[in-house]
Amino acid sequence: MKKISNYVSKNILSTTILLVAAFFLFLPLIGATEFSLRDGGPDRHSFRSYKWIFEQSGFKENLGVTFKVTALAVVLNLLIMVPTVTWLHISGQKYRRLVEVVTILPLIIPVVALATGAQTALPSFLHNTVLELSFMYVVIAMPYSYRALDIGMSGKPLNTYVAAARNLGASWLKVLLTVITPCIWPSVLAALFLTVALSLGEFTLAQLLHWSTFPTWVSNVSQENILGATALSVGSLFSAWLLLFGFTFFGSNKTDSSKDKE
Amino acid sequence: MTSTSLKVKGLGRQFGTVLALDNFSIEVPKGELISLLGPSGCGKTTALRIIAGLEKSDAGEVHLNEKNITNVSAHLRNMGMVFQAYSLFPHLNVSENVAFGLKMRKISRSERTKRVNKMLELVGLDHHHKRFAHQLSGGQQQRVALARALVIEPEVLLLDEPLSALDAQVRTNLREEIRRLQIELGTTTLFVTHDQEEAMAISDRVGVMNKGRLEQLDTPDVLYNRPTNDFVASFVGTMNHLPANLVNGTVEIFGKTLPTQKTGNETGKVNVLVRPESIQVTPSETSANATVVTRSFLGAASRVLCKTDDGTIIHSLITNSSSDSLHPGSKVKLEILSREVMVTNV
16 A cells, blocks of 8 residues: 555656646746737737748748758768767777866867867868768767767777677778767767757857758847747747757657667 | 697786796697696686687797698687676577588588588487577577587587586586587597596596696596596595605505505605595494595495595595495595506605
8 A cells, every 4th residue: 555655746746847847847838939929919810920020031041051060960970970970989998087187178169269269179171061060060069969879889898899889891881881880880979969959049159150941040039020930930940849859759760770680 | 640730839828917828839630639627717717718719828839730820810710619607699590600611611502501401410409490589599599609610610619618508417418419529520629628527428538737838748547547647636536645755765654554656765745546446334333444424325335424534534435335334423444446556755
């Protein structure tokens, strides 16, 4: 009896916490969605504010820039991080602590300093190219992507897999592409998610480096129309969710095949 | 006529202050199975990894079919390897795992399927094509790993304690199977193990290693009966070390004078090496020279531990019928059955 009452009281507590958390997460969202759909007053609703977004100049161009920067940041991030973390796990164990500290730095260094650093440290041929911002996004996504990949590789006998693959005739590139990456696919996907989410919504660095991206555009156009601004926020939030769900679906399809029971 | 397939010359490797390999040399003729046997940390796995190209050596050379491959990258050496840890790629099924090496060699899909099917049939897993590693037992996983290593038709098969994670029964079956396959396919094989029974059971020759050196390389029979030094004598099987005086190449043990491998008029203190099965234990009250300490039943025989009057512990292995009357505390007479004994200098 005591056990059951314990279970019930524990359950009540966890359900309450969940409900409170859900309330804080969804209520503003529901409120914002409702507000963005208002048409002239609280009683009339339409998609006018959403239509307004598409009518603003620069929507497509800025969204395009953000997508380009995001895609490049994701590719660069994975190209740099997957081999690096693999190496740290296979033969660079003694450098792991150091790398862990280094990957934390983007969280500690103020964005203003990062932006100034970027302008002085990046080679001049990268200035004002999409790569400038992409590189910076790789840097600020590093704390998250490093940890996602590190967790994925920890506890896996990577050394044995690498030795087996090398022994069977796989070059290092093949080892990375055909053995390591599929082995830690959920972690690769997580690193990808985090980089995408971060790049899509990043505002400060873009603004400081004088880039016009989707978030900076949103900030500019929303000065004029409060309903439009809310519609933009709600719209970008749901689009980002949709995109991430898409990745999850695509990713889990791939990982599920390894758990396929005969 | 068999020619040498793998030749390793003077390998050396140091990890910090630990000398893992010290001037290690070995030659493996085509089609032969040689085991490297030794205690943990003796350098046997390091040697194997250097041969496979997975580890760099500080000194020495590796030759394959008369070609120096010391600096050839691991993926170009065409050697098959089975590891101690389960090494099947978790995202690939059995067929895909076995086909991995063939795919890397850009073998056509039809040829791949044919060779994978044949190899899985050979290791008795032809009904498990679509399974993943986590759906297989340890023994099955190692069979797949063996198939994966053999399907590429390697110049040399390297086995790094592939059986040590398995149950006793599976171990015995799989080791017989490895030997059957090795003979059937004629693959030159280097097998690393710390289990002497395993090494003796399936090898053409066994190399005993200690502290990074190859102490003795011989057939299991010679290794057991004529070890060249104390380490090999004690590491391979159980060996009694009895202190004695060498007089003109002979020693006196339990009142019997026996010739040794030493000739001429050598004298001095020596250790006489006697296997447990070469010692006869008979109950005796009058001419007893030892007392039984313990008797353990081993199935086909019994191991009897005796203490001589001077305090030396003697291991003996005798049939159950002759050990029936032996109990701890029984007075016994020990005798050497061999006509000649091995001695080593103290």
